[in-house]
Amino acid sequence: MLVVYLxxxxxxxxTSFWRLNPLTQFIxxxxxxxxYHQLLTESSFRTVAIxxxxxxxxxxxxxxALAFPVAYYAARIATPRVRNALLVAxxxxxxxxxxxRVFAWKTILEGGGPAQWLLQHIGLGGIRLTFSNWxxxxxxxxxxxxxxxxxxxxxxxxxxxxxxxxxxxxxxRAGRTFRQVVWPLALPxxxxxSIFAFSLTLGDYITPELVGNTKFIGNIVSDKVGVxxxxxxxxxxxxxxxxxxxxxxxxxxxxxxxxAL
Amino acid sequence: MAYRAATVSAxxxxxxxGVESRATRILLRLATWFVLAFLYLPLVIVMVYAFNESRSQxxxxxxxxxxxxxxxxxxxxxxxxxxxxxxxALGATTVALLLGSAAAFAVHRFRFFGRNVVSFVLVLPIxxxxxxxxxxxxxxxxxxxxxxxxxxxxxxxxxxxxxxxxNNVIARLRRSWGSIVEAxxxxxxxxxxxxxxxxxxxxxxxxxAGGLLAFALSFDEIIVTKFTAGAQETLPIFxxxxxxxxxNRPLVNVVALVVIVASLIPVSLAQRLTQDRTxxxxxxxxxxxxxAP
Numbered sequence: 001m002l003v004v005y006l007x008x009x010x011x012x013x014x015t016s017f018w019r020l021n022p023l024t025q026f027i028x029x030x031x032x033x034x035x036y037h038q039l040l041t042e043s044s045f046r047t048v049a050i051x052x053x054x055x056x057x058x059x060x061x062x063x064x065a066l067a068f069p070v071a072y073y074a075a076r077i078a079t080p081r082v083r084n085a086l087l088v089a090x091x092x093x094x095x096x097x098x099x100x101r102v103f104a105w106k107t108i109l110e111g112g113g114p115a116q117w118l119l120q121h122i123g124l125g126g127i128r129l130t131f132s133n134w135x136x137x138x139x140x141x142x143x144x145x146x147x148x149x150x151x152x153x154x155x156x157x158x159x160x161x162x163x164x165x166x167x168x169x170x171x172x173r174a175g176r177t178f179r180q181v182v183w184p185l186a187l188p189x190x191x192x193x194s195i196f197a198f199s200l201t202l203g204d205y206i207t208p209e210l211v212g213n214t215k216f217i218g219n220i221v222s223d224k225v226g227v228x229x230x231x232x233x234x235x236x237x238x239x240x241x242x243x244x245x246x247x248x249x250x251x252x253x254x255x256x257x258x259x260a261l
Numbered sequence: 262m263a264y265r266a267a268t269v270s271a272x273x274x275x276x277x278x279g280v281e282s283r284a285t286r287i288l289l290r291l292a293t294w295f296v297l298a299f300l301y302l303p304l305v306i307v308m309v310y311a312f313n314e315s316r317s318q319x320x321x322x323x324x325x326x327x328x329x330x331x332x333x334x335x336x337x338x339x340x341x342x343x344x345x346x347x348x349x350a351l352g353a354t355t356v357a358l359l360l361g362s363a364a365a366f367a368v369h370r371f372r373f374f375g376r377n378v379v380s381f382v383l384v385l386p387i388x389x390x391x392x393x394x395x396x397x398x399x400x401x402x403x404x405x406x407x408x409x410x411x412x413x414x415x416x417x418x419x420x421x422x423x424x425x426x427x428n429n430v431i432a433r434l435r436r437s438w439g440s441i442v443e444a445x446x447x448x449x450x451x452x453x454x455x456x457x458x459x460x461x462x463x464x465x466x467x468x469x470a471g472g473l474l475a476f477a478l479s480f481d482e483i484i485v486t487k488f489t490a491g492a493q494e495t496l497p498i499f500x501x502x503x504x505x506x507x508x509n510r511p512l513v514n515v516v517a518l519v520v521i522v523a524s525l526i527p528v529s530l531a532q533r534l535t536q537d538r539t540x541x542x543x544x545x546x547x548x549x550x551x552x553a554p
Contacts, residue, residue, distance in 0.1 A: 001360055002382050005394075005420050008401035009385075012393070015400060066299070069292035077286055086293070088532070093300050095474075095528040097481035099497045100517045103504060104303035107310060107514075112319040114306055142303065145296070164280045174282060203390020206483060210504065218392045225396050225488070235400075238393050245390075 016235035020228075027232060035236035045220070049240055052217045055133070056201035059140040060148075063197045064190055066141070067148040071189075074149075075156035087153070094146045099206065105139040106210045136212040140201050147200070148193035155189025156182070191257035198248060202241035217241055304521060311518035316511055329511040333519075336512060342499035348411060349495060350479040353418035357475040358468060360419070361426025369434045386421040394420060395488035402489065409491025417489035418482055422475035429471035433464050466534040473527035473534075481524055496520065 019032050039045045074086045093101065108114045109129045119127050129135050159182065167177040205218025215223075217240060224234035281289075314324035333339055364383060368376055386394050398417050407413065441463070445455040483497040490498060500516055503509040 001356070001416075001419060001423065002379070004401070004416070005386065005397075006382060008397040009389075009393075011404060012397040012400055066292075066296055069289050070296045073289040073293045077281065077289060086297075089297060090300070092525070092528070093304065095477055096304060096524050097497065097517075097520045099481065099483045099500055100307065100520050101303065103500065103513070103517055104307040106504070107318065108303060108306055110318055112317070114320040117320040142299065145300065149296075161280070168280060174280075174285065177280075199390065203392050204484075205392055206501070218390070221392055221396065222487075225399065231396070231400055234396055238390070238396065241390050242393065 012235045012238070015232050016239060018232040020230045020232055025229065035233045036239075038233070039237055039240070045237070048215055048217060048220055051214065052202060052241075053244065055136065055140065055216065056198045058137055059144065059201050060194045060197040062137070062141045063145050063148040064152075064194060066145060067152050067193060068186075068190070071149050071152035071156055074153050075159075076161070087150075090146050090149050098143065101143055102139055102207050102210050105135070105142060109135045109138070109211060131211070131213040133212060133214060136208050136214070139207050139211045140197075140204070143207065144197040144200050147196035151192035151196075152186060152189040155186045155192075159185045188256040191252045191255045195248065195252055195257065199241070199245050202244060307514065307517045308521065310514040313511065313514065316508070318510060329515045333512045333515040338494070339499060339512065339516065342494045342496045345411070345414075345493060346480055346496040349414045349418060350476045352411065352415035353422045353479040354472050354475045356415060356419040357422035357426045358472050361423045361471060361475075362430045362464070362468060364423070365427050365430035365434060369431055383424045383427055387424060391484035392488075395485045398485065399488035409489070409493065411493070413489045413491070414486060414493065414495065417485045418479040421482075421485070422479055425474045425478060426468070426471035429467045429474070430464055433467035470531040470534045473531040477524045477527045481520065 015027075016035055017031050017033065018027055018029050019034050020026070021028050039049075070086075070090070074083050074090075078086060110116075111130045113130075115129055116125075119125055119129075129138075163181055163185075164177055167181045172180065203218055205216065205222045208214060208216045208219055217237060221234045221237050224230045224237070309322065310318070311329065312325040312327065313322040314326045314328075315322070317323075364379060367373070368379055395417075398413075398420070402409065402413050441459060442455055445459045450458065481497060482495075483501060486495055486498060487501075494502065496516065497520075500513055500520075503513050
């Protein structure tokens with residue numbers, strides 16, 4: 001099983017150096033860098049890659065901003081019973097179908113749907129979320145939020161309360177204690193959570209298709225395989241998120257994120 | 262006296278009151294409620310739509326009915342998709358139980374060449390973008406000339422289900438192992454008796470929990486399935502195909518509710534079985550993707 005999977009990955013990597021003959025529609029098994037040349041030089045592919053990375057970064061930052069207060073509340077303020085209930089409540093949505101959760105946002109953001117109804121009732125009827133990058137941003141943020149909360153919680157939980165008291169006793173105010181004690185100790189957890197949000201956004205193709213109208217790396221790859229049958233180019237384009245994640249993971253490791261996973 | 266009691270409990274880490282101001286606590290609590298509402302409101306809204314009387318998706322619904330449940334369950338395409346998903350999930354769960362527990366035992370008990378590689382490769386289907394796993398398997402299937410079938414779906418799902426079982430079993434082995442097997446052998450039990458009376462009861466709940474989680478994962482999977490199913494229609498693919506048909510939207514709403522309920526049952530069962538350790542083990546859920554995403 002593992003061997004089949006690894007072999008499939010290696011085969012895919014090799015395929016990325018082949019090319020689809022546009023005339024015969026056959027895949028020519030000779031080594032060429034043409035796919036990589038094309039995806040680096042053609043501006044449309046660069047635009048999509050930049051859009052995907054930008055979206056991944058925006059989603060990651062939003063998720064951290066939403067996750068941190070919840071994780072902090074669970075780790076330091078909630079009673080043990082509330083904490084357990086809260087953690088289960090955070091994890092549970094992950095287990096409901098991914099597709100259904102995307103579908104839920106499609107339903108909410110559609111024209112005439114609950115979001116538009118709400119916006120109209122609070123006097124913001126002019127805002128159009130349907131099939132926009134905002135919709136994609138909201139849906140991604142929603143999908144990966146639990147993945148970000150858990151590692152931050154784990155990191156915060158490990159901070160001994162006495163550290164915070166010591167900081168206070170030494171005269172630091174709340175803001176300074178947070179900046180100089182809590183944040184540095186929580187950082188590995190934050191980075192660990194960001195890995196999930198970032199990499200999952202990079203590889204997704206269903207969400208943009210359902211709630212948005214712009215293409216992301218995953219959509220191009222999926223179209224190239226499914227519609228055109230250009231597997232070599234799809235394979236090469238797939239290596240973009242893989243390379244980005246490799247760099248990201250390397251930096252995350254230096255920040256100690258792996259110990260926090 | 263009271264002062265002393267307070268310092269003692271603070272020193273023991275029992276009380277951390279007073280570090281955060283009252284306002285901070287209230288703000289944090291509000292933020293937590295906001296996030297919980299954000300997490301659950303969309304699911305509630307989808308479930309409300311399942312009872313929507315009209316085909317229109319406008320909010321608020323004009324009236325409520327259970328009519329669409331009957332229509333959905335009477336739909337041949339839906340029933341075929343549901344049955345295919347159940348078969349695929351059962352198959353993937355079986356494979357995951359066998360391979361996942363075997364891998365967990367091997368990694369836990371033996372030091373062998375490539376041991377770290379095994380645990381690394383097991384996590385790959387979760388760590389890599391789901392679409393990569395999808396097209397890799399897709400091209401491997403095309404390359405080998407095997408036709409798309411239930412088997413190819415099961416193989417695709419098993420890649421990420423194995424790790425769920427593996428995580429659960431190895432967590433249990435690390436926790437409750439120690440010298441218990443040696444004790445059993447010392448008391449004269451042979452290998453089979455030890456397995457039957459000591460090992461199996463010890464890991465049984467971890468196996469069941471891992472199996473249930475694997476089932477739930479497989480049942481929902483879409484990102485890899487789209488590339489390994491060929492023309493077959495699993496339940497998630499049924500949803501995806503019908504989202505774009507406005508006529509069938511009420512059916513999709515009902516199926517969404519069914520899927521939410523159906524995936525929460527095995528997960529809450531798994532949670533019971535692992536009790537206090539749950540939050541960690543359930544948290545080991547891969548992406549949709551898994552990973553998938």
